Amino acid sequence: MVSDASKKKAAQKKAAAAAKRGGKAAVASSSSSKTAENGSKVDSLANEVEALLISDRTCTGVLCSHPLSRDIRIESLSLTFHGHDLIVDSELELN
Structure with a gap:
């Protein structure tokens, strides 16, 4: 499983590499990194809710x-x- 910190580092590396190549790629990668951050927040909240219910x-x-x-x-x-x-420690039989 990939941690949130490593996801952020990878997104920053992509943004830096895109910035060196051109401006449009940097804008696209920054918006995708924001989407990835929001997705990871949603996943972490969903995991916490599951833990409470179970x-x-x-x-x-x-x-x-x-x-x-x-x-x-x-x-x-x-x-x-x-x-x-x-x-x-019981037995259950359903016929």
Whole structure:
């Protein structure tokens, strides 16, 4: 994964190289770097929201039935909600 700092450095290098070649390329690269910065901010905010929504519940288990089967069998099923265990090491079978 590429960090925001390395993205900014790469955008600055492109802008500097474009400025040496001509003015129009520098304007285009600076507008694309602003778009990239806004996109990275949106991605970071989306990741923070996902972390807030997922942190209050946890469900784990092992699927033991065949993937093409109509029946579902899950072993070692555990369900936690806001830090409280609701189901611990159980089996779930749906026919």
